[in-house]
Amino acid sequence: MKYFITVLILLFTLTCVSQVDVQSKIKYHTEKAQNYLDKEKALSGYYSIDKDGIKMYASPTDKINHKIEFQIDWLDMYLFKMTCQKHSSESLMEKYKSGKFTSLIQDGIYIGYNRSEKKLQGLKIAIDPGHIANDFEMGDLEKKHIIIKGDSINGIKDSIEIAEGILTYATAILLKEKLEKEGATVFLTRTADKCAFGKTYQQWKKDDLKNAVDSLYKIGEIKAWQKDYFNSSKAKDRDIFRVIFRDLELAKRVELINNFNPDYTVVIHYNVDETNLDWIKTTDKNFNMCFVGGAFMKNDLITKEKRFEFLRLLITDDLEKSIAISSSVIKKFESELNVPTASARDAKYLIEGCLPTEANGVYCRNLQLPRYIHSPIVYGETLYQDNINECKLLSAETDKTKNKRIQQVADAYFKGILNYVSTNK
Ligand SMILES: [Zn+2]
Missing domain, CATH: 3.40.630.40 (Zn-dependent exopeptidases)
Structure with a gap:
């Protein structure tokens, strides 16, 4: 009986501690989003921060309909940070598209510096x-x-x-x-x-402008008339520079x-x-x-x-x-x-x-x-x-x-x- 009560007290304490911990994480991340990330206070429809963790939504309508784009639990936050440090943008995007975070790290998560007497050695x-x-x-x-x-x-x-x-x-x-x-x-x-790109602007224009214009058109970044203009000899350098x-x-x-x-x-x-x-x-x-x-x-x-x-x-x-x-x-x-x-x-x-x-x-x-x-x-x-x-x-x-x-x-x-x-x- 005594043992049972001790276990109960321990469990109760652990639950309280982790609830306090989660509450402080919610507070910290909510304030961080509001103070640093959301300039016009207009983005709350894209994310939620609650007892489960952080969820992202593709649109405010999706949030209303509980259609989660990506979810990460509080327990996985540390691994997420390490993953962001160690992986390429492409593999991170693949992970994001999968909808739920699981660690990508297989080869150890601690990145240590082998510092010598030089102050920036290893950095x-x-x-x-x-x-x-x-x-x-x-x-x-x-x-x-x-x-x-x-x-x-x-x-x-x-x-x-x-x-x-x-x-x-x-x-x-x-x-x-x-x-x-x-x-x-x-x-x-x-x-x-x-x-x-490893070349001068003029060389880039010669080698790569056409491909760049075509791919920007394909993904809807520029309109058909812009594609025609930039593929023509009339295109001005200033416009090419600024738009493309x-x-x-x-x-x-x-x-x-x-x-x-x-x-x-x-x-x-x-x-x-x-x-x-x-x-x-x-x-x-x-x-x-x-x-x-x-x-x-x-x-x-x-x-x-x-x-x-x-x-x-x-x-x-x-x-x-x-x-x-x-x-x-x-x-x-x-x-x-x-x-x-x-x-x-x-x-x-x-x-x-x-x-x-x-x-x-x-x-x-x-x-x-x-x-x-x-x-x-x-x-x-x-x-x-x-x-x-x-x-x-x-x-x-x-x-x-x-x-x-x-x-x-x-x-x-x-x-x-x-x-x-x-x-x-
Ligand atoms: Zn500048």
């Missing part, structure tokens, strides 16, 4: 230098080329020309060198003159990064003042910011792929880790570059397209790379290129790896990453 870091321009002509085509006119009042003698793609690539090269010195294995998504090339090339960057399976991903961009139209004159404004995944808009869960990424961001720690490492990096942007961190009121898109996080200057934004890359991510937007002082500093040196300001930016990324990794071993 794999992907770097994505934003945009593709290696000259002003290409910068013009991708609309990432600013020309500040000579201005005697502000002490600019001749016009200043900057192509963001040249700055990001030089920053990436400098950062790669520093990370490798500390033992990291680093992967870059592109070279100075070749995009993620840009997103496909970003998708290729995601594919390359996810195949590399990094521990962290760094995406490098330089910003401009969005209100300084055409960027022909300078601005006094200057800010740093970082983006992480999340802030899905009300029409952002219409495909299975996007619903999977929503679920991945909800369950894995990628978002929490992205916020933490970005926070470490943005503090270094501020201290090393002497440029302030943006608060939400400093740019319109930070209010309209983002959700703030608890970290100063780090915002959830549903951009293609933070949405699809399966690792914690630092998506940096440092300083304003059209700022009155920055444009002068950035215009120095033809070889931008020798430019002092760019060296400082690379150094700030490096110190921020190192600081985060050493305190989170």
Whole structure:
């Protein structure tokens, strides 16, 4: 009898503990979805978080009819996180399509680092230098080329020309060198003159445009008249770049990064003042910011792929880790570059397209790379290129790896990453 009572008490206690545990998981994930992932508070029809676990639905009508697209129980969450770390996007999508989570891992779930005295030994870091321009002509085509006119009042003698793609690539090269010195294995998504497809834009146009247009038409991404236009000689480069090339090339960057399976991903961009139209004159404004995944808009869960990424961001720690490492990096942007961190009121898109996080200057934004890359991510937007002082500093040196300001930016990324990794071993 005594034994029976003890067992009953034990069972009762275990049930209470696991109920408390489940309640806190429900609370945590519900708040995470509301605060980080659902920008317009319009997505609750696509998921539910309850005592069983998390369920995804293809549409709000399916939720009403209890037609579950994918279900994962609380007990399987840890294995799900590990599975997301270890498997390709394709096998994860196959798993998602099967409707219920079971672990794919057969070869052990613990991923340990063999750290030596080098601070980043054993870590794999992907770097994505934003945009593709290696000259002003290409910068013009991708609309990432600013020309500040000579201005005697502000002490600019001749016009200043900057192509963001040249700055990001030089920053990436400098950062790669520093990370490798500390033992990291680093992967870059592109070279100075070749995009993620391993060729120039012009070469891609020659080799791959037709196939790309046909397949986009087939999946309903472009209409018949667009297909005819892009297959004709009348198609303008700017249109081809904007409608066909840009997103496909970003998708290729995601594919390359996810195949590399990094521990962290760094995406490098330089910003401009969005209100300084055409960027022909300078601005006094200057800010740093970082983006992480999340802030899905009300029409952002219409495909299975996007619903999977929503679920991945909800369950894995990628978002929490992205916020933490970005926070470490943005503090270094501020201290090393002497440029302030943006608060939400400093740019319109930070209010309209983002959700703030608890970290100063780090915002959830549903951009293609933070949405699809399966690792914690630092998506940096440092300083304003059209700022009155920055444009002068950035215009120095033809070889931008020798430019002092760019060296400082690379150094700030490096110190921020190192600081985060050493305190989170
Ligand atoms: Zn950019």
